[in-house]
Amino acid sequence: MSENPKDAAVTIPAQSTGGEAAGKSGDREVLLKVSGLQKHFPIKKGLLQRQVGAVHAVDGLDFEVRAGETLGVVGESGCGKSTMGRLITRLLEPTAGKIEFEGKDITHLGVGGMRPLRRDVQMIFQDPYSSLNPRHTIGTIVGAPFKLQGVEPEGGIKKEVQRLLSVVGLNPEHYNRYPHEFSGGQRQRIGIARALALKPKLVVADEPVSALDVSIQAQVVNLLDDLQQELGLTYVIIAHDLSVVRHVSDRIAVMYLGKIVELADRDALYKAPMHPYTKALMSAVPIPDPARKSAKSERILLQGDVPSPISPPTGCRFHTRCWKATQICKTTEPKLVELKPGQQVACHHPENFEDQAPQDTVLLTVAKAAAELVADEVLAESAETSAAVAAEVAETAASESEAPADEAGESEAPKGAQD
Numbered sequence: 438m439s440e441n442p443k444d445a446a447v448t449i450p451a452q453s454t455g456g457e458a459a460g461k462s463g464d465r466e467v468l469l470k471v472s473g474l475q476k477h478f479p480i481k482k483g484l485l486q487r488q489v490g491a492v493h494a495v496d497g498l499d500f501e502v503r504a505g506e507t508l509g510v511v512g513e514s515g516c517g518k519s520t521m522g523r524l525i526t527r528l529l530e531p532t533a534g535k536i537e538f539e540g541k542d543i544t545h546l547g548v549g550g551m552r553p554l555r556r557d558v559q560m561i562f563q564d565p566y567s568s569l570n571p572r573h574t575i576g577t578i579v580g581a582p583f584k585l586q587g588v589e590p591e592g593g594i595k596k597e598v599q600r601l602l603s604v605v606g607l608n609p610e611h612y613n614r615y616p617h618e619f620s621g622g623q624r625q626r627i628g629i630a631r632a633l634a635l636k637p638k639l640v641v642a643d644e645p646v647s648a649l650d651v652s653i654q655a656q657v658v659n660l661l662d663d664l665q666q667e668l669g670l671t672y673v674i675i676a677h678d679l680s681v682v683r684h685v686s687d688r689i690a691v692m693y694l695g696k697i698v699e700l701a702d703r704d705a706l707y708k709a710p711m712h713p714y715t716k717a718l719m720s721a722v723p724i725p726d727p728a729r730k731s732a733k734s735e736r737i738l739l740q741g742d743v744p745s746p747i748s749p750p751t752g753c754r755f756h757t758r759c760w761k762a763t764q765i766c767k768t769t770e771p772k773l774v775e776l777k778p779g780q781q782v783a784c785h786h787p788e789n790f791e792d793q794a795p796q797d798t799v800l801l802t803v804a805k806a807a808a809e810l811v812a813d814e815v816l817a818e819s820a821e822t823s824a825a826v827a828a829e830v831a832e833t834a835a836s837e838s839e840a841p842a843d844e845a846g847e848s849e850a851p852k853g854a855q856d
């Protein structure tokens with residue numbers, strides 16, 4: 438069926454490894470690579486429409502998406518998730534940075550250059566009500582990508598559209614019905630069928646279930662999961678909280694005000710989140726596991742809204758709401774670095790890890806106010822784990838430096854080791 442040799446080259450290995458790929462995505466080939474990606478929307482004023490500022494919607498993103506994996510992207514409203522989705526599907530032109538798809542630089546491709554890419558990269562939108570044209574039958578809607586790309590599927594468009602409808606669990610006989618005749622969940626299935634029509638390699642789903650009833654959300658999420666296993670799809674799934682992405686993602690990127698603050702394998706992120714913001718987001722998700730009853734008390738309430746992306750805070754952008762913020766957080770932007778294998782974090786005072794700026798201990802006033810909103814259990818646990826990790830790191834450093842010193846017959850004093 439695959440008339441395009443590129444299809445076979447990329448998707449077949451991904452298919453063979455299936456979808457339950459948590460933690461296994463590290464050795465797969467990189468499908469999408471994003472570096473230094475920025476999108477600043479200009480703010481113009483006056484008759485002359487002079488630019489007076491800019492909305493820093495996406496402000497320097499670096500990440501990769503590997504073939505066959507699901508990358509979940511989470512963050513509060515306005516943090517730039519949708520803008521990121523539109524940039525990587527090239528529906529928006531980036532202000533700066535680079536986007537590579539299968540090793541090819543696609544950052545500034547024109548309409549002609551983008552044509553083949555439009556087949557490979559598809560987007561599923563949040564609102565199944567507004568993303569389908571009410572005047573077209575679902576046959577026309579799902580068949581539109583074939584017409585746009587000038588592709589004639591085997592057996593004709595109608596047969597292929599009916600096959601796609603049954604793939605997403607809809608009745609192929611409903612080919613001639615209109616969107617209003619379907620429920621929200623069914624409409625989202627129509628959107629998914631349309632996105633899959635051209636056998637894309639990468640599907641970017643922007644809040645694919647947030648407009649749906651909770652009972653239907655699970656069905657659509659499961660459908661996406663099943664399709665990934667059957668078709669070897671690669672997903673970027675955007676959501677405003679962790680409840681949707683926690684079951685389907687292999688890795689999760691947490692965004693705050695246009696930046697990624699933590700990027701980690703799903704299990705690592707859940708076991709030991711390192712950015713205080715990730716911890717706050719996780720505490721906002723109800724945990725349906727009775728064995729983790731104590732987690733209920735770990736609620737972290739974040740003060741106020743996300744600051745304006747027109748003039749984001751200096752240093753770490755989260756410092757105005759963080760209960761651990763010190764002077765360095767206000768002045769120096771922490772880089773996104775891999776502190777543990779498979780876990781990158783941008784924080785001077787990470788959770789569950791050695792403090793990256795231990796000399797800086799005086800809390801900012803805003804941090805003291807934020808701390809009042811954090812349950813005592815969280816603060817105690819946070820201090821405990823940081824101390825435990827610091828002790829572990831000091832111990833490892835001490836034992837590591839002892840061994841080579843013996844071998845080399847040298848006695849260089851280990852940094853941080855205790856006498």
Ligand SMILES: Nc1ncnc2c1ncn2[C@@H]1O[C@H](COP(=O)(O)OP(=O)(O)OP(=O)(O)O)[C@@H](O)[C@H]1O
Pocket residue numbers: 478492493494512513514515516517518519520521677746
């Ligand atoms: N076309 C645009 N012109 C100007 N500003 C924009 C435009 N699109 C988005 N923004 C701004 O960029 C910021 C990021 O928006 P974006 O929609 O990407 O965030 P989001 O995290 O997806 O939020 P939501 O979940 O509410 O959609 C917001 O402050 C938004 O107002």
